[in-house]
Amino acid sequence: MGDETQKSRERSRRLPKKLLHGGDYNPDQWLDRPDILEKDLAYMKEAKVNVVTLGVFSWSVYEPEEGTYNFQWLDDIMDRLYDNGIYVILATPSGARPAWMDEKYPEILRVNEYGVPNTHGVRHNHCMSSPAYREKVRVMDEMLAQRYGKHPALILWHISNELGGQCFCPLCAARFREFLKKRYGTIDQLNHQWWTTFWSHRFNSFDQIDPPSKRGETSIHGLNLDWKRFTTWNMTDFMTWEIQALRKWAPDIPVTTNFMRLYKGLDYHAMAPELDIISWDSYPAWGNPKETLTDTCFRTAFEHGVMRSMKPDRPFLLMESVPSIVNWHEANRLKRPGVHELTSLQAVACGSDSVLYFQWRKGRGSYEQYHGAVIDHLGTNTTRVFKDVAHLGQTLEELSYIQGSIGKNPAAIIFDWENRWAIEDMAGLSNRKNYDETIQSFHKVLLEHGIDGDMIPGDGDFENYKVLIAPMLYLLKPNTAKKLKAFVKNGGILLATYLTGYVNENTLCWLGGFPGDGLRELFGLYSEEIDSLYPEESNGLEFCGPLKGDENKTYEIRDFCELIHVEGACVMGKYTRDFYQNMPALTKNTYGKGQAWYLAARADEPAMAVILGKISQEAGLLWETLPKGLEIHRRYTEDGRCFTFNMNTTNAPLHYRGLSLDPLETKIIESKPE
Ligand code: GLA
Numbered sequence: 240m241g242d243e244t245q246k247s248r249e250r251s252r253r254l255p256k257k258l259l260h261g262g263d264y265n266p267d268q269w270l271d272r273p274d275i276l277e278k279d280l281a282y283m284k285e286a287k288v289n290v291v292t293l294g295v296f297s298w299s300v301y302e303p304e305e306g307t308y309n310f311q312w313l314d315d316i317m318d319r320l321y322d323n324g325i326y327v328i329l330a331t332p333s334g335a336r337p338a339w340m341d342e343k344y345p346e347i348l349r350v351n352e353y354g355v356p357n358t359h360g361v362r363h364n365h366c367m368s369s370p371a372y373r374e375k376v377r378v379m380d381e382m383l384a385q386r387y388g389k390h391p392a393l394i395l396w397h398i399s400n401e402l403g404g405q406c407f408c409p410l411c412a413a414r415f416r417e418f419l420k421k422r423y424g425t426i427d428q429l430n431h432q433w434w435t436t437f438w439s440h441r442f443n444s445f446d447q448i449d450p451p452s453k454r455g456e457t458s459i460h461g462l463n464l465d466w467k468r469f470t471t472w473n474m475t476d477f478m479t480w481e482i483q484a485l486r487k488w489a490p491d492i493p494v495t496t497n498f499m500r501l502y503k504g505l506d507y508h509a510m511a512p513e514l515d516i517i518s519w520d521s522y523p524a525w526g527n528p529k530e531t532l533t534d535t536c537f538r539t540a541f542e543h544g545v546m547r548s549m550k551p552d553r554p555f556l557l558m559e560s561v562p563s564i565v566n567w568h569e570a571n572r573l574k575r576p577g578v579h580e581l582t583s584l585q586a587v588a589c590g591s592d593s594v595l596y597f598q599w600r601k602g603r604g605s606y607e608q609y610h611g612a613v614i615d616h617l618g619t620n621t622t623r624v625f626k627d628v629a630h631l632g633q634t635l636e637e638l639s640y641i642q643g644s645i646g647k648n649p650a651a652i653i654f655d656w657e658n659r660w661a662i663e664d665m666a667g668l669s670n671r672k673n674y675d676e677t678i679q680s681f682h683k684v685l686l687e688h689g690i691d692g693d694m695i696p697g698d699g700d701f702e703n704y705k706v707l708i709a710p711m712l713y714l715l716k717p718n719t720a721k722k723l724k725a726f727v728k729n730g731g732i733l734l735a736t737y738l739t740g741y742v743n744e745n746t747l748c749w750l751g752g753f754p755g756d757g758l759r760e761l762f763g764l765y766s767e768e769i770d771s772l773y774p775e776e777s778n779g780l781e782f783c784g785p786l787k788g789d790e791n792k793t794y795e796i797r798d799f800c801e802l803i804h805v806e807g808a809c810v811m812g813k814y815t816r817d818f819y820q821n822m823p824a825l826t827k828n829t830y831g832k833g834q835a836w837y838l839a840a841r842a843d844e845p846a847m848a849v850i851l852g853k854i855s856q857e858a859g860l861l862w863e864t865l866p867k868g869l870e871i872h873r874r875y876t877e878d879g880r881c882f883t884f885n886m887n888t889t890n891a892p893l894h895y896r897g898l899s900l901d902p903l904e905t906k907i908i909e910s911k912p913e
Pocket residue numbers: 400401520522559565566597607610
């Protein structure tokens with residue numbers, strides 16, 4: 240483990256030895272109501288709140304005019320919280336700016352892709368390159384760190400808020416050119432990798448390159464991808480700028496920033512190494528009528544899994560969730576009784592050491608006045624929501640022994656942001672590429688059979704797993720093919736699918752047969768064509784060889800059918816219709832001590848279950864069909880204790896191996912690991 244990784248791990252371990260319960264608290268909106276602040280403290284204690292996040296959007300209160308500072312209120316509140324046993328996560332306020340700043344330093348305002356600068360307002364919209372903003376942020380962050388870095392209540396820095404978006408200002412464009420120069424060295428190399436002779440798009444110098452935009456270039460996939468990489472790099476650079484300012488005065492306090500689900504604008508895998516703790520904001524539409532609660536739970540488990548897998552050696556934090564409703568869903572449906580507890584414990588089951596909310600108390604006005612909170616406009620502790628929260632607080636307190644334990648999952652799925660961007664941007668196939676949905680389907684099928692999966696990038700640590708699934712791994716990063724081969728050679732079992740290895744990291748197609756970069760040898764096959772189906776069309780998959788069931792069942796295939804030729808691989812399944820009837824649809828190749836499977840078509844979930852079942856058994860994993868609606872996750876302590884979370888995500892009682900679960904109930908069973 241490198242020095243920096245070790246330090247980061249140590250910082251992460253300084254969090255309190257309990258599950259955190261609390262959330263965003265905005266007392267600065269209530270400074271003229273000391274009676275309310277007084278009540279807040281009493282209610283927090285009653286609800287077993289042990290941490291609050293302060294100062295997420297407090298800049299205009301911290302610095303009402305340039306150079307005039309006002310921290311007394313925060314001093315008082317931090318002291319009082321601490322005296323009442325409540326910790327503080329302190330945010331840097333860079334997520335939104337006071338009006339005076341935008342007025343005096345207009346360069347801070349973000350510029351849109353049509354070249355139009357924003358006017359002042361809303362949030363999350365600064366230019367990441369702006370020297371003026373960076374300097375303002377540095378001064379503010381250092382002030383906070385100097386003043387509160389040693390405060391006993393402070394447990395964690397929360398960098399900005401939900402970093403996101405892009406800026407097309409001249410400064411960002413100039414930095415983009417620098418980024419490209421570093422990446423490609425020469426303009427010739429860039430022209431080659433971007434295939435710019437196409438449509439006469441050759442550049443003579445880096446100065447001719449603009450960010451891709453609707454008013455200019457959108458047809459060069461390499462450019463589009465590099466712009467996304469650059470935006471991630473520039474955002475990370477801004478974020479580390481903030482982290483450095485804080486570390487100068489408070490080097491031991493861990494840092495996090497709150498991620499937004501599977502946000503497409505930033506490669507979270509590239510940002511994660513700079514953070515000590517991964518945290519995220521989760522707002523599923525619980526109880527929406529378009530899917531079952533079980534399905535919403537599966538999707539959320541997937542999202543938790545993405546977060547957990549970014550630092551599998553430590554827990555993550557659920558930084559925001561809502562105890563009742565948000566104000567921005569299609570319809571803001573109340574959480575039905577029992578759902579708050581189930582879904583909060585699900586976060587813990589998946590590896591979170593916290594259940595935190597946005598927010599503690601509803602504001603009186605502005606955009607989020609109807610967003611759910613622990614304390615309503617009614618202002619009492621008598622509400623259904625408050626009671627739910629207080630009950631959960633009690634439960635979390637009793638579960639403090641879970642803190643610090645981690646998931647050790649035997650299976651991983653490659654979920655890669657750059658691959659996702661490339662697939663989304665590719666012009667071809669059909670408009671039902673559904674990369675995210677496909678990945679999530681694999682994760683769901685595993686969960687339905689008692690196996691949780693981690694989600695890792697294309698250049699992740701494969702060797703920690705026994706089974707590796709690589710759906711639609713279209714783009715191969717420079718070391719991906721090598722790592723896949725090493726994984727299988729050493730005994731791992733790999734399952735890849737249609738669309739594997741079409742392009743290099745700059746979206747240039749591999750020549751000489753897909754999957755490229757030497758993977759043809761690993762899978763013992765090559766792909767010649769791919770057929771995209773209309774939504775009303777399908778094909779069939781019939782297993783053969785050892786997978787052939789008794790009943791000669793045909794499984795459904797939709798969307799994509801790749802036409803592959805085996806060069807050594809065993810055929811395990813065939814197409815049942817069309818001119819490619821009887822061509823291989825599933826193959827297995829023995830390679831070194833392991834196996835490389837290839838699923839050439841988008842098969843339905845029952846077929847995926849057959850394949851994953853076989854693969855898991857070969858890897859020595861327990862594979863069992865769980866009762867519908869049962870979700871199982873495990874967490875392990877360093878000294879070998881295992882906590883199995885058995886969750887009933889349905890409204891009916893459920894029985895499993897002598898365990899009876901009431902509707903929406905979670906039971907945690909402790910055991911020694913198998
Ligand atoms: C995000 C933000 C919060 C709040 C919530 C509302 O997660 O970080 O400040 O606006 O959304 O759902």
